[in-house]
Every structure is written in structure tokens, then in C-alpha cells.
Amino acid sequence: ESVLTQSPGTLSLSPGERATLSCRASQSVSSTYLAWYQQKPGQAPRLLIYAASSRATGIPDRFSGSGSGTDFTLTISRLEPEDFAVYYCQHYGSSPPWTFGQGTKVEIK
């Protein structure tokens, strides 16, 4: 069974700071099948990054994704007030077919 582990669980930062979120897979995954989402309270998730490093439509360039194999990273270069939210990674594999990480909360310090 493929598992995605996100770290840290909570990241406390100030606006303007850089955020680095980690997503580690228990088995090597194709970067083509790795995505990141943002979710704010009371809202549906929003796709940020697909294929590990491609920004979705309308996503600001302060969001970037990188990684390969089992280690992937979402970086927010300079946090804006609207970026404080929960972030999930997700991948497509064999078992289960789709998996989400447990999430990283980015909170205001």
C-alpha cells in the first residue's frame, strides 16, 4: 500500500516568509502523478500544482513544486495573507489508486 506522509504537520510563519512543505511517498512514484492542493476553511480544495512542478491555471508564481522518486516539495516563496491554509499532496498509484497526504497547515506566527 502506498502512503504519502507530509511534514511538518503545522508550519508557523509570518507573511513574507518562505514556506517549504514536504511530501514523502512510501514507494517511488512518477512525478507525472503528483499534485498539490490548497484548502481554506469552509472551502473546497483548489489545485495548485500537477505533475509535481506545473502550476495550475491562475496559480501565482510564488507557488512552485519540485521533487522526484519518493520526495516532493511545495514551496511558497513569499507568504501572502491569503496563503495561510492547509495543503495536501496527492498521487496516483496502483494500490490504492489515488492517495492524499494527511495535510500540512500553514498558520500565521
Next chain:
Amino acid sequence: EVQLVESGGELVQSGRSLRLSCAASGFTFGDYGMHWVRQAPGKGLEWVSGISWNGDTVIYADSVKGRFTISRDNAENSLHLQMNSLRPEDTALYYCGRRMKNTVAIDIWGQGTMVTVSS
């Protein structure tokens, strides 16, 4: 405007059935794979089920396999999730989502419909 609107969620007793629907608009529904993802109160996202553009391929999470059935009606631009033998642990906000073409991600999400299963 591209939009997904879920409906059908309600409070039901354990062991009963419920059918969720998702109405799509603003895009060619029959061109896209579709998925259901749920979120228990205060918890993270859990993928539930997916269906190919033509309905030929369906996949399920182990937690719902044998109890839930995903289907679609491309003529009606609608996605469905038939949920049988419901359990308290199925309590969640259920989102439908559009699979983005040429990759494996959900690029359009509905606002969700709440299912509460009482014991």
C-alpha cells in the same frame, strides 16, 4: 462558468442507503473522468471513487468497495454515487471533482454535500 454542484447528502441511519448526485455545467462533461473525494469533519481528504469518461472503468477505495457504486449519465451531465450499507465512519462532506486531462489531478471541485450516518 465551469461548475459542479453536489446534492443528496442528508442524515441517515447506519445500514441505510443514499444516492449522491453531481450536476456538471460549463464544460463537455463526457470528455472527462470524474471522482468522488470525502472529508470527515475536522479531518483530511480521502479519495473514494473514480470513473472514466465513458463509464467503462471504475475504481474504488478499499474502505467503500462492495458498498458504493459510481456511475455517470453523459446525456444528463451528471455523476452519481450510490452508497449502501452506510456506516458511521462514512460521515463526511462528499466532493465531486473533474479529473484534469492528461494528468492525474482534480482541477475542478464542487462545494460538497454532507452525509451524516447515525449509529
